[in-house]
Every structure is written in structure tokens, then in C-alpha cells.
């Protein structure tokens with residue numbers, strides 16, 4: 001059986017970029033930038049006041065000085081007045097600093113009588129002035145290609161003068177669940193039927209990664225039904241199947257995919273959960289066959305599929321899993337040949353001797369059955385245990401992968 005790192009590297013290495021499109025800034029949340037974003041304009045574009053007050057020459061701004069207010073210039077209404085010695089201009093937050101001024105006296109430090117102010121404090125040069133380009137210069141590289149756009153990045157793009165952004169096209173992923181016992185939540189269901197949790201969970205995971213998911217109608221456990229369902233997945237960037245990947249007589253996904261030209265890369269990975277994972281392609285379309293146990297499907301989506309989609313969109317995806325150190329909250333026995341992904345809670349040491357930078361404590365659930373969604377929903381992380389890891393005591397170091 002393939003190890004997890006090799007399986008991940010093989011899936012990622014076969015991924016090709018999915019192309020780009022242009023979207024309006026207001027619709028760019030969550031998209032991945034397709035090219036570096038350069039500032040079309042400096043920010044601020046001119047030197048501006050950071051406070052409400054008076055612009056003046058710093059050399060005049062001594063304590064007790066009296067200055068003559070020669071103009072008023074609200075934000076958006078600059079004055080052409082060039083400040084001379086003994087003069088000041090009434091400004092507001094965001095007003096352009098008039099020529100000749102090099103300091104801003106906040107109004108709390110100025111006693112105003114008619115068109116005169118008396119300074120109650122000295123005011124140094126540069127005080128309360130946001131210099132032109134203080135945030136960024138024209139032409140500055142604001143964001144790198146491959147950046148996922150969140151609220152901060154969208155604000156920065158707007159400040160840089162971009163109304164449209166070139167982003168990666170969202171990969172279209174067909175997700176096909178399989179199994180005669182599977183019913184949609186809310187639909188009538190036989191006594192031994194189960195609701196299709198994996199379809200919705202996997203789809204949500206892939207949407208979170210940035211994909212456009214097409215949920216196909218569930219297929220039955222026959223080659224005919226599966227083959228007909230695969231036909232609906234043409235015109236997509238990836239096909240993900242759920243279930244029917246193992247060794248049972250009704251696990252027909254691999255065989256049915258072979259019937260329509262699957263070029264199998266690998267089947268079975270030394271991991272728990274997730275062992276029957278399948279990877280290959282039909283033509284140039286990557287195919288991932290996820291195990292049917294819902295927890296296994298989500299773990300494999302997190303470890304393999306979401307990163308593959310992110311790479312498709314041009315995001316920097318490391319070959320290794322983004323694990324973090326933690327402290328084991330409970331003892332663990334020795335591991336076998338499969339890399340374990342144990343559902344665990346994360347807590348903090350709140351005792352008196354705990355330090356602020358103490359690592360999180362990862363406590364595995366006693367039951368790790370890969371059909372237990374309630375436990376999965378209570379888990380904040382997966383504890384990762386290498387194949388053949390020796391027994392580990394509570395309090396020893398471990399590695400975790402956070403769950404979102």
C-alpha cells in the first residue's frame with residue numbers, strides 16, 4: 001500500500017492549472033488571484049490630514065503661537081492656498097495638506113477665536129500627516145498571484161484602484177455518491193437506508209476550497225448505474241466519487257471506471273481512515289474515488305482533494321501536510337502499518353503554571369470509527385500518527401492537522 005505522502009505527491013503532481021477569468025471586485029470574495037496585482041495609484045494619492053485640525057508650518061507651531069486661519073479645505077475640496085509664515089488652513093480628517101504646510105495641529109490643541117488660533121502645545125513637523133504613498137506607492141505589488149481573496153485583500157485591491165480582478169476559474173468538480181442504501185436527507189428512506197451525509201460534507205469541503213461543485217444524483221451499486229452517472233460528469237475539471245471503493249462484491253466504482261477508460265494511478269493508501277482511496281484519470285480529467293465511510297471521505301477530501309483543487313487554482317500548496325505540534329491529552333497504543341488520523345479535541349492548559357505560548361492539548365476520542373459523524377463534528381483536529389509509531393504517553397509531543 002502507498003504511504004500518505006507519496007499518494008498526496010502523486011495526486012498533486014498531476015494537477016494542471018484550470019485557467020482564468022475576470023470578475024468584478026464585488027464578486028471576488030474567496031477567489032484566487034490569477035496574476036500579481038500592482039497599485040494603479042499611490043495610497044494616499046497625496047499627503048492628507050490624519051485628524052481634524054489646522055495645517056501649518058511646523059516652525060511656526062510653537063506653544064502660544066497665534067496663527068491666522070486663511071482657508072478651510074474639507075476632504076475632497078483641496079485649497080490652492082500656499083501657506084505662508086503665520087498662517088494655517090482649517091482641515092478635516094482626509095483633507096489634502098496644502099502646499100507650504102508640514103504639520104497638523106489637532107483642534108484640541110488650538111484655541112480658536114474668529115479667524116485666529118492660539119496653540120496650547122508645540123507641534124512637530126510631520127505630526128498627523130499621512131504622507132503621499134505612506135500605505136503604498138503607485139506600481140507597488142499589492143498582492144501576489146495565487147493569493148486567496150478575503151475581505152482584507154479585496155479592500156487592498158479597491159484601494160489600489162482595481163474594479164475588476166483576474167482570478168483563477170473555479171474548478172468544476174462533479175461529486176457522485178454511490179450505494180443502494182443512500183437517500184437524500186428528507187427523502188423517504190428504507191429501514192436500513194442512511195442519509196447521504198458524505199455527499200454534502202465532501203461537497204462543502206470542496207466548495208470551501210474554492211470549487212464549484214456539481215452534486216450528481218446518487219448512483220446504485222450496479223455497473224450500469226455507475227456508468228450512466230459517470231457520463232453526467234463530462235465537462236468537469238475533476239470527478240470525485242464516494243463509496244464503492246473497497247473490496248466488497250458491490251464495490252464497483254473502480255471496475256466501472258475502468259470500463260470507461262480509467263487510467264489508474266493507485267488504489268489503497270496506508271491510512272486510517274481512508275484506505276480504499278483511488279486516484280487516476282480518464283483522458284485528462286483527474287478522478288478521485290473516496291471511501292464511503294463518511295469520516296474517511298472527509299479526511300481524504302481534506303488531505304488530498306482540497307489541496308489538489310487549490311493547486312488547480314494556482315495557490316501555493318506545500319507537498320507536505322500543514323501539520324502543527326501539539327501535546328497528547330491521552331495515552332495511545334502502538335500504531336500498525338497505516339498512518340492514523342485520529343479525531344481529537346483541542347484545549348489549552350489553563351493551570352497556573354501554563355505559559356502563554358503553551359501548545360494545544362489534543363485529546364483523541366475513545367471511538368475512532370469512520371462512520372461517526374457526531375464525534376467528527378466535535379473534533380477540532382486530527383492527530384497524525386506515523387505508521388508503526390510506538391506507544392505514546394499522555395503529555396508527549398504529537399502532530400495535528402486542524403479541521404475547519
Ligand SMILES: Nc1nc2c(c(=O)[nH]1)N[C@H]1C(S)=C(S)[C@@H](COP(=O)(O)OP(=O)(O)OC[C@H]3O[C@@H](n4cnc5c(N)ncnc54)[C@H](O)[C@@H]3O)O[C@H]1N2
Pocket residue numbers: 177178179181182194195196197198199242243244245246247248251273274275276290291292293294296370371
Ligand atoms: N473486507 C474488507 N472490508 C472493508 C475494507 C477492507 O479492507 N476489507 N475496507 C474498509 C474501509 S477502510 C472502508 S473506508 C470501507 C469503504 O468502503 P467503500 O468505499 O466501498 O464504501 P461503501 O461500502 O460504499 O460504504 C461504506 C460505508 O459508508 C456508508 N456510506 C457510503 N456512502 C455514503 C454516503 N454518501 N453518505 C453516508 N454514508 C455513506 C455505507 O452505507 C457503508 O456503511 O470499506 C471497509 N470494508
Ligand code: MOO
Pocket residue numbers: 271272273274275276291293295296370
Ligand atoms: O478508511 Mo476506512 O474508514 O479506514 O474504515
